[in-house]
Amino acid sequence: MPSPTDSSVLGAQLMNGGCRFGLWAPRASQVELALVNTDRSQRNVHMEMGSDGVWVVFVDHITEGQLYGFRVHGPWDPGAGMRFNPAKLLMDPYARAITAGVDYSGPILDHTEESNYTPDTRDSASAVPMSVVVRSTPAPEPIARRRPIEECVIYETHVKGYTRLHPLVPEHLRGSYAGLSYPAVIEHLTSIGVNTIELLPIHHFVSEPFIVGKGLKNYWGYNSLGFFAPHAAYCSVGTTGEQVREFKEMVTQFHRAGIEVLLDVVYNHTGEGGHEGPTLCFRGIDHNTYYRLTNDHRNDYDVTGCGNSVNTANPGVLEMIADSLRYWVTEMGVDGFRYDLATTLIRDADHGVDQNHPFKKLIREDPVLSQVKHIAEPWDLGPYGYQVGRWGDDWSCWNDRYRNYVRDFWRGATEGVHELATRLSGSDDLYGFPGASINFVDAHDGFTLRDLVTYNMKQNQANREDNHDGSNDNRSWNCGWEGESEDPAVNALRHRQIRNFLATLMTSAGVPMIVAGDELGRTQQGNNNAYCQDSPISWVDWEEAKSWTDLTDLMTTLSQLRADHPTLRPTTYRQREEVLDADGEPTGRVELTWLSGQGGEMAAEDWHDGGRTVLGRYTSDEHEAMLVWYNRGADPIDVVLPSAHWCGSWTMVAHTAEPDEVPEGPLAASSSLVLPPRSVIILEGDLTAVPEPATQADEADHLTSAQMGPDWAAISPATAE
Template identity: 40%
Template sequence: MTTVRVCAGRPSPLGVQDRHDGFNFSVYSRHAERVELLIFEDATSESPLAVIDLSAPEHRTGDVWHALVGGLRWGQAYAYRAFGRWAPVDGKRFDGAIELLDPRALAVWIDPCPTPGRRRHRSLLVDQSFDWQGTTHPRRAWSETLIYETHVRGLTIESGSGVAHRGTFLGVAEKLPYLQELGITAIELMPVQAFDDILPTGRDPSSGLPLFNYWGYNPIALFAPHSHYASTHEPGSELREFKTMMRDLHRNGIEVILDIVFTHTAEGGDNGPTFSLRGLDDSIYYLHGNTACNYLDYSGCGNTLNCNHPVVRDYIMDCLRYWRADMQVDGFRFDLASILGRDEHGGLLSNAPLLECIAQDPILRGAKLIAEAWDVGGAYQVGCFAGSRWAEWNGCFRDDVRRFWRGDPGMAGAFARRICGSPDLYSRTGKAPINSINFVASHDGFTLNDIVTYTTKRNLANGENNRDGPDDSYSANYGVEGDSKELHIEQLRLRQIKNMLATLAISRGVPMLLGGDEFRRTQLGNNNPYCQDNAVSWYDWGLVERNAELVRFTKKLFEWRRRSPVLSADAFYAPTEMRWFAPSGADPDWEKSTHAFGCVIDSPLCKKGEPDAAAGQPDANTLCLLFNASEAAVAFRLPAVASCGWHLVMDTSLPPPRDILDSAQRLQIDETGGFTLGARALALLCCGAAAP
C-alpha cells in the first residue's frame, strides 16, 4: 500500500509536475470554498488511499490550490472534489460528492461500465519520457500540402484494413505506405482529445441498439489523448502510442494536424453531466445568458467555453503549446473557430485576444492554423478570419464546386473564382490562395460518393427523426436514389467524382481530401454519422480493389499537381496569366447560365521543373483547362499555341487509362479540328508532351 507524504507544494505550473521530491498538484478554482485532492492506488480503486484537504493557507495561493505529494508512482490515479455553494443562477455548481478530472490531466481513465448516476473518470500519473530518435517536424510549405482528413478509429478498425493494431494511433502509422502512394503530405485527425464515448447518446430506432459518440466532438480532458485509441489498457499507453505514430509519420515526411475542440465540452447544458470545468468553476469557464444557469450555446452542444476570459485563454494556450512542443503536432484545425472570437456576452470581437495570442505565440509560430470560420450562432467569417496567419475551411469552394458540376445555372463565375484560389474572398483582406483550404467533402456531410448517389439525407439511424445534419447538400443521384446497377448511371457518377477530384487538384489553395473518397467510401446517405461507430462510418478497404480505377486516377491526379507548381502557387493569378474563353473561342458571358468554358494558364511558374526547359521550349508547360457541366458534348475551339502543340493530359469522359495519361502516352491535339469534350467532363491539355 502506498504511503504518501504531503507538504505545501507550488501554485505553478498548473496540472501535475514530477519533481524529485514528489508530484506537485495544482488546480485553479476561484469560487470554491474547499478543495480536496484524492489519491488512488489505481484507476479502478473504489476508495481513495489518501484524501488531502487543500483548505489550509499553505495549500492555497490566490485562486490556485496546490500540494506536493511524495511516495507516489506512475500509473496511480487522482481526482479532485470541489465544495461550495450550489447556486446555478450565480454560476456556482459545486458538489463535493462528484470526483472531478484535472483540467490539465495528461491521461485519463474512462470507466468502461458507467451508469448515468455514477460516472467515474480519473486522471492518471503518467511518465512522459519518449525517445523521438531525432525526428522532428517535416515543416511542409502550405503550397506543397495535400491534407487527408480521417478518423483514428474509422480508418483501420474494419477487419480488411490490413493492420495489426486496428482502430488505434499505431494503426494510423501502419497505413503509411498507402498514404505515401496517394501523395498525402498531412493527415488531419478528427478529435483525439479524451472524450466521453461510453454512455449512449440515444438508440437506433430500427434496431433498438444504443448509439455512442463516435466523432469525439465532446471533450472531457483537453490535454489527454483518447485512451481508447491505444492498443493496450496500460496507463499512459495512449501517450506513448500517439508519440510513436507521430515519430513514424514525421520520419516519412507526413505532418499531423489535429481537429481540436476548444469551443465546448461534454458537460452539455443545464442538465448535463459534470466531469471537470463545471464542478471547478462554472461561472469562469462557460458563457452564460441572463442567468448563469442559462448557458449560451454557440456550439450546438449545450455550452460554450468563455474563451477570451484570461484564465480560460491561458488554459487554451497552454494546451496548444503542450500538443505542439511535447506531442510534436504540426498544426491544428479549430472546430467552430468563430467561437474563439466571442466575448463574455457572446459578441464577436474585432481583435479577439485569444486569436491574436494563437497567431503570435512563439511556440506555435511554425504550426499550421486552420479555422472552421463559422459557428452555430450565425457567425460566418470565411475570407475574413483574424488575419493572414490563419487558413480557413473554404465552405464556398465546397458548395460552388458541387453546384457547378450538378449543373445549377449561373455558377460558372463562382466556379472560376474558386479555381483561382477564391480571390473574391481572400484578396480583399490581404490573404493569399494558401489561406483557403479547398475541399469538396469533409466529415461534416456526405462523402464524395454519396454526393453523387443521394439527393436527400438518410439519418434516421441517428435517432433524431432525420432532423439532424444539413438538409441541402447540393447533391444529385442521376436517376435513382442509392446504389444502382444501371451502367450509365454508375459511369456518370464515377465521372462526376473524377470531375470534383480534378477540380480540387487544379485549384489554387490547399487541397483537402476526405479519407476514403478516393475509393468511393459511402455512409449510405447519412450526412451526420457522429454516433455511428459501425460500418456506416468505418472504412471498407475492400473498396480499394473494387474501385481501383478511381484510386489510380487520384494518385496520378495529385502526382501531376505536385509536378505543376503553377497550380499550387501562394499568390493569385495576375490578369496576364489567365485567359478565359467560351467554346466558340470568344470571351465567356459570365452573366448567362454558362455550363461550358475554358481557360489558358500561361505563367512564369509554368516553366519551373520543366524536364526539357534548356532545350528551347519556353512555353512547354502552358496549360489549357476545359469544363463542361452540361448534359451534352461540347465542341471547343482551342486557342492558338506555339509550335510545341497541345497534348492531352486528362479527360474525365474517357475510360481508363485514357482518363489521365503519362507524358509518354499523350497524343497531340489537332488545334484546327478543335476538341470535343464529352458531357459532364473536365479536360486538361498542356503545351508539349514532355510537360509534367
C-alpha cells in the same frame, strides 16, 4: 478574478521522488486531491491555495500510472454561477491521460433528478473517468520540413474508422494510433499523394447521455473532456498513460514518411453539455469561470448547439487553451490545428464576435504557435457567427462557398461559369491569399463523395431520430436512381462525377482537403450525419475499394501533377500579367487567363452567358504552361486550343472521361479538341516550340475581335460584373 501566474504548476508532474499536483479553482473554498487505487478506494489530500487561485500539493512516493481526481468545495449558488459539489469527483483539466468513459447510469449529475438547482450528494467516483499521472518522455521526431500551406494535400480521417476493417493491419492494432501508422497504411497515403493528415478529434472525449440512451456512442469525437489527453480508446495496449506513448510513436512514423499531422480540436465546448448534464470536470471546478453563462448566471449561453460554450473571454481559460496547443506542438509533435466552430473562440465577455480577440493575438505572437498551421471552421451557431473570409493572413479557413458551388456546378444547378472561375482561382473575393482557402467538396459531416452521386435524400434511420437529424440541403444528385444501382450506365456516371469532383478540387488554387476513403468509393449508405455510428456505416471498407480503383488511380495522378506544377498551387493570386523569363524579358505568355473555347479568351458576353457549361483555365510561369478544361454539360463540345504564342503543343496528362473519349498523342496549338460530356481535361504545354514573343501588331493577328480595342485586357470574372 485572478489568473494563474505560472500555469506550469498545473496538472500532475513527477519530481523529487513524488508528484506535484496543481489546479486552478479561484472561487473554491477548499480543494482535495483524491488519490485513487485500482480498486477505486481513495486517499484524499488537502491542497493549499495561492493568491492566484491555484491550489497545489506535493505528495511523496507517487509514480506514473497513479489515478487521481479532485473534490472541489464551495458555495452551491447557481444564481452566481457556482455549482460546487465535493461529492462529484472531477477530472484534472491538465491531465495528460484519462482512463475511460462514463457510467451514465451512475450519480454523475451535480443536481437531483427533481431539480437542476438542487445539489445531489451521492459520490460519483465509481461512475467517472480518472486522471492519470504520466511520466514525461521525449517528443516525436520532427518532420524534416513543414511545407507551406499551399503545398498541402489534406486528408481528413478518423483514427479508428480508417483501419477498423483494414486487411493488412494486424487485428490487434486495427482502430488504434498504432494501426493508423502501420506501414501498409502509410504506403497507401504516400502513394496517393497525401502529405498532411488531419485527425478527427483525438482529445479524450465522451458520449452524450441521449446518444448512450439510444444504444449508440459518440463516434466523431466532438465532445472533448480533456484538452491535453489523447483519447484512451484509440490505444492498442492500455489507458493508464500508454496512449501518450503510442500517439507519439504514430506521429514519428508519419513524420518519417513526410506527412504532417494536424489535429481537429474542439475548444468551443466540452462533453459536460449544459448545466443539466453530467458534472465531470470544468463545471464542478467553477461553472461561471469556464463556461459562458446567461445574464442570470444560472444557465449556459450556448452558441455551439452542444449545451455549453467555453469562455475564452476569461484569461485563465484562454491560458489553458494556449497551454494545450503548445503541449500538442512541443511535446506531442503535431504540426497544426483545425478549430471546430472557431468563431466561439473569438467571442468577447459580452459574447460578441471580435476579430481582434486575444486568442488571435496569442496565435500570431506566440513563438511556438506562430510556427504551425491554423485552420478555422469559421462559424458557430450564435449571432454573427458566420465569419468566412474574415480571419486574416495568419489563418486558413474552411471554404463552404467552394463546397456549395462545386456541388452545384457538377449537378447542373448553376448559371454560367462566372463563379467557377472565382472558386478555381482560390476565392479572392473572400481571402487575402490562396492558401487561406481550404477547398473541399465533402467533409466528415455530410455525404461522402460517393453518396453525393447516389442519394438525393439522406438516409439517417440508423441514428434513431426518425431521419430528422442531419442537413436537408445536400446539393447532391443521384444520377437518375436513388440509392445503389445495378445499372451499368448509372454506375459509370457516378464514377465519372466523383472523378470530376476530385479533379476540380486538385486543380483549384488554394488547399485541397479530401475525406478519407473518397478515393476508395467509401459510402455511408446515405447517412449524412454519422456522428453516432461507430459501425460499418462509418468505417472504411477496404474490400469495396477494389471496385473503385479508377478513383484511386486518378487521385494518385492528380496529386503528382499538383506537386510537379507550381501554377496549380500558387502562393499569390494570379492575374493576367505577362510572364518574364530569367533575364526579366517578356515571354509573350501570361500568368492566368480564361478561355472560351472559340479560339480566344473569355469576353464580357461569355461571362454573362447563363447557358455556358465550359471554361478553360490557362496558367503559366517561366517554366511551364497548364491548361484545364471544365465541361459540366451533358454533351461533347468542340473547343479550340490556344495559338502557338501561348504554347507550342499540348499533352493530355489527366482526364475524368473514359479512355476512348480522348485523343492520344500531342495536340497542336490552335487545333480542335472535343471535350467529352461531364469531364475535366488537363493538358501540359510544351514550351520548347513557342515562337518569339509577338509584336503588338502580330499579337492582334491571333486575337478574336471580342478582345481587340479598349477591352483587350482579358476580361476577368471580377471586371465582368
